[in-house]
Amino acid sequence: MIHGTHNAVQDERNNNVLISINGELFHRNDAKISVFDSGYLVGDGVWEAFRVHHGKMIFVDDHLSRLWQSAKVIGIHIPFSKEELMAQIQQTLDANQMKDYIHVRVMLTRGIKKTPSQDPRLTISGPNVVIIAEHKQASTETKNKGVTLFTSTYRRGSPDYLDPRLNCHSKLHEVQALIQAIEAGADEALMLDIHGFVSTCNATNFFMVKGDEVWTSTGAYCMNGITRGKVIELCERKGIVCHQKNFSLFDVYGADEAFVTGTFGGLTPVTKIDGKPIGTKTPGDITAELSNLYAQLVSQQFN
Template identity: 75%
Template sequence: MVHGTHNAVEDSRNKDIKIYINGEFFTRENAKISVLDSGYLVGDGIWEALRLHKGVLVFLQDHLDRLWQSAATVGMQFPFTKEELVAEVWKTLKLNNMHDDVHVRIMITRGIKKTPSQDPRLTISGPNVVILPEYKKASPESKEKGITLFTSTIRRGSPDYLDPRLNCHSKLHEVQALIQAIEAGADEALMLDVNGFVATCNATNFFIVKDEEVFTSTGQYCMNGITRAKVIEACKINNIPCHQKDFSLFDVYGADEAFVTGTFGGLTPVTKIDGRQIGDKPFGDFTRKLSGLYHDLIDKAVLNG
C-alpha cells in the first residue's frame, strides 16, 4: 500500500462525484480535457487546493491570493473575478452535496493550442478551468505512524528560472525527487536548495524542532504553503520561537522532532530521514502540540465563516 502525506480514508462516494469543466459537470469517467490543452502539452497551468471544513472553505482568501499571484507570475489573464470563481466552486460543492472533509483542487491552464507549441500566442481559447472536489479525510493511522524521508539529489529550482513558490503544473523535477526517495525505500523526498541548505519536500513543506524552538527554511526555495504560513502564525500567537533561516542536514539529523505541512494532511510527523531516527516516538509531543494549535486556527476560521 502507498504510504505518504496524501493517504486518505477510503470513501465510496468519490466514484459518483461530478467534476466541473468550464461551466459544465461530468462524471469522473467522462471528465476530459483536449490533448491540445496547454497544461497537457507543456505544463502551462496553475492550480490551488482548498479544504472544505464544516461548511467553510478554510483560509479561502489566502488561497485566492496565491492563485492570482501565480497567474500574474506566468502572465495568465483570467476572464473572471475571485468572487465569480468562488461562486463556481460553491456551485460544484452544492451539486455534490458536500459539507465536510472535502478536498477541492482548482486547475487552470492557459487554454487550447492551435498546434503543439510553447508559444502562448498560439492559444485559441480562454483558460480551461477544472474544479475537482473529493471526499478526502486524512488517514489518522498514517498521521500517527508518520513518514520517512530520503534526501534527493534533485534540487529545488532557483527563483530566476522556475520560482519554487509557484503552484504550477510543471512538477516533473519533484516527481523525479520522489522516485529517488521511493527507490531508496522512503515515503517522500527531502529536497535541498541550490546552495545545499534544506528547502522543502517534494509535495509538502518541512520543519524541524530543536529545544522547543521551530525551524523552517527561508521560504525562498520552497512552496508558498498556506499551512506552512499558518504554522508560523500559530507559533507567533503562542510565543513559540519560530525561525525562518538556512539550515543543513547537520541540523536535521540532530533535531528533536521533524514534521511536514500541507493543505490536505495538516501536520504530519517525520520519523526517519536518510535512515536516521528522528525523535524518540513516531508523533512527537511538540509536533502534536503544534498540530493542535494549527487546528485552533482552522476552528477560528470556521467560526468566522
C-alpha cells in the same frame, strides 16, 4: 499499500462525483479536456487545492490570492473575479452534496492551442478552469505512524529560472525526487536548495525542532505553503521561537523532532530521515502542540 502525507480514507462516493469544466458539470468518467490544452501539452498552468469543512472553504482567500498571483506571474489573464470562481466552486460542492472532509483542486491553464507549441500566441481559447472536489478524510494512521524522508539529489531551483514559489502544473522535478525517495525505501523526499541547505519536501514543507525552537527554511527556495505560513504565525502568536533560516543535513540529523505541513494532511510527524531516527516518540511534544493549535485555527473558520 502506499504510505504518505496524502493518504486518505477510501470513500466510494468519489466514484460518482461531478467535476466542473469551465462551469459545466460532468460525471468523473465523462470529464475530459482537449489534448491541445496548454496544461497537457507543456505544463502551462497553475493550480490551488484547499479543504472544505462544515461547508466552509478553509483559508480560501489565501489560496485564491496565490492563484491570482501565480497566473499574473506567467501572464495568464483571468477573465472572471474571485467571487465568480468561488460561485463555481460552491456550485460543484452543492451538486455533489459535499459539506465536510472535502478536498478541492482548482486548475487553471492558458487554454487550447492551435497546434502543439510552447508559444502562448498560438492559444485559441480563453483559460480552461477545472474544479475537482472529492470526499477525502486524511488517514489517522499516517498521523500516528508518521512518515520517513530520503534526501533527494534533485535540488529546488533558483528563482531566476523557475521560482519554487510558483504553484505551476510542471511538477516533474518533484516527481523525480519522490521516485528517488520511494526507490530508497522512504515515503517522501526531502529536497535541498541550490546551496545545499534544506529547503522543503516534494509535496510538503519541512520543519524541525531543536530544543524548544522550531526551524524551517528561509522560504526563498520552496513553495510558501498556506499551512506553512499558518504554523509560523501560530508559533509567533504562542511565543514559540520559529527561525526561518538556512540549515543543513548536519542540523537535521540531530533534530529532536521533525514534521511536514500541507493543506491536506495539516501537520504530519517525520520519524526517520535518510534512515536516521528523529526524536523518541511520534508525534513529539512541540509537533503535537502545534498540530492541536492548527486544528483549532481550522475550526475557527467555520464557527
